[in-house]
Amino acid sequence: MRGLPVSAVWHPFTQHGLEEPIPLIARAEGAALYTREGRRIIDAISSWWVTTHGHGHPHIVAAIRDQAERLDQIIFAGWTHEPAEAVAAMLVEHMPAPLAHVFFSDSGSTAVEVALKMALGFWLHRGEPRHRILTLEHGYHGDTIGGMSVGARGVYNQAYTPLLFDVETLPFPAGDGAATLSSLERACAGRPAALILEPLVLGAGGMLFYPPAVLAEMRAICARHGVLFIADEVMTGWGRTGTLLACEQAGIVPDILCLSKGLTGGSLPLAVTMATPALFEAHWSTDKARMFFHSSSYTANPIACAAARANLEIWRDEPVLERVALLAERQAARLAGLGGVRAARRCGTIIACELGGAGRDYLAAIGPALLAFFRERDLLIRPMGNTVYLMPPYCIDEADLDTLHAAIAEAAARFG
Numbered sequence: 001m002r003g004l005p006v007s008a009v010w011h012p013f014t015q016h017g018l019e020e021p022i023p024l025i026a027r028a029e030g031a032a033l034y035t036r037e038g039r040r041i042i043d044a045i046s047s048w049w050v051t052t053h054g055h056g057h058p059h060i061v062a063a064i065r066d067q068a069e070r071l072d073q074i075i076f077a078g079w080t081h082e083p084a085e086a087v088a089a090m091l092v093e094h095m096p097a098p099l100a101h102v103f104f105s106d107s108g109s110t111a112v113e114v115a116l117k118m119a120l121g122f123w124l125h126r127g128e129p130r131h132r133i134l135t136l137e138h139g140y141h142g143d144t145i146g147g148m149s150v151g152a153r154g155v156y157n158q159a160y161t162p163l164l165f166d167v168e169t170l171p172f173p174a175g176d177g178a179a180t181l182s183s184l185e186r187a188c189a190g191r192p193a194a195l196i197l198e199p200l201v202l203g204a205g206g207m208l209f210y211p212p213a214v215l216a217e218m219r220a221i222c223a224r225h226g227v228l229f230i231a232d233e234v235m236t237g238w239g240r241t242g243t244l245l246a247c248e249q250a251g252i253v254p255d256i257l258c259l260s261k262g263l264t265g266g267s268l269p270l271a272v273t274m275a276t277p278a279l280f281e282a283h284w285s286t287d288k289a290r291m292f293f294h295s296s297s298y299t300a301n302p303i304a305c306a307a308a309r310a311n312l313e314i315w316r317d318e319p320v321l322e323r324v325a326l327l328a329e330r331q332a333a334r335l336a337g338l339g340g341v342r343a344a345r346r347c348g349t350i351i352a353c354e355l356g357g358a359g360r361d362y363l364a365a366i367g368p369a370l371l372a373f374f375r376e377r378d379l380l381i382r383p384m385g386n387t388v389y390l391m392p393p394y395c396i397d398e399a400d401l402d403t404l405h406a407a408i409a410e411a412a413a414r415f416g
């Protein structure tokens, strides 16, 4: 037995047995984190894909402070409050029609659970029960049992695999996506309930990108067969791919849309599952047995909703998409000059490449060495196996971007 840990905290996705140092962050501002000792660390992954405008945006901070003084928490079953009403109304206005109904929850995983439950309820209440869910190879939809069930199987869920429900997995849309489209066409003939996917970017699967045309065609096939189309935009939403939603680039609207991460600008946990009137109406009745049976204690927490409202106001009042476009351009220019890496690619503000030997194994031996390499340079870059990516907040400046790209080039030279 090793010595007792100095902290009682059990960290997520962390192997404590490796005794990796766990830095303590004391404050954050813009694209930077600061340790207690005052070291400045560049947040190259937006604190795990949540921070959009930058840490501590004054408008969001003020909204949180103000709401905390007014109303901290209230049951949301049969009660409502102003921040939730405002967020729902603004979402309906900002997101494409006919996504007219907003169901609140607390995280990306719960937004996905809600989406799956809505889809199954839809079919049951239509008197045509369907349970089969279609997914994409390498997909990721969260770490709850339902989220893991519709996501890729791997080392990260092998202990739980016997409990996960069966899904039908379509091949990742490589090239022109023909294999994916034909297997979707075949799968739809079996009358599945829904297809769930990450539009344009499979994040946790290794920053794998596929073209809008394939996304548009998948949507069209689902529509033709009456299969519900669930877009998990938990990561891709809020500008990451260059547009507010990734779906926009394919000119499509899903039946169900999952949003979280950047919903509060990355400040507080909150999620929404948006649905079309058909989904809502399938549950609408005078019969209590047909209500949507889902809730959690903190559903639509007023403080989190106030942060989300402030985020939506920033999108309304500030040139966010121009910042996104500028960041995308700056990433592209630097990526073009990045030597020694394989499979360099970009989607909107996100860039990714491969270092070291072949294989995208999450536990690739190079992973911890790379993580340590970047940490020593005061950079929060968290490789997935040998995939290195940057997904910075939109406020990051050119000097910090230069530092990040130079570090990747140095890592490429070191790790080959």
Ligand SMILES: *Cc1c(COP(=O)(O)O)cnc(C)c1O
Residues within 6 Å of the ligand: 107, 108, 109, 110, 112, 140, 141, 142, 143, 198, 203, 204, 232, 233, 234, 235, 236, 260, 261
């Ligand atoms: C992060 C993520 C989730 C899970 O969100 P949590 O808030 O971590 O539960 C679900 N889907 C996608 C696409 C994600 O990137």
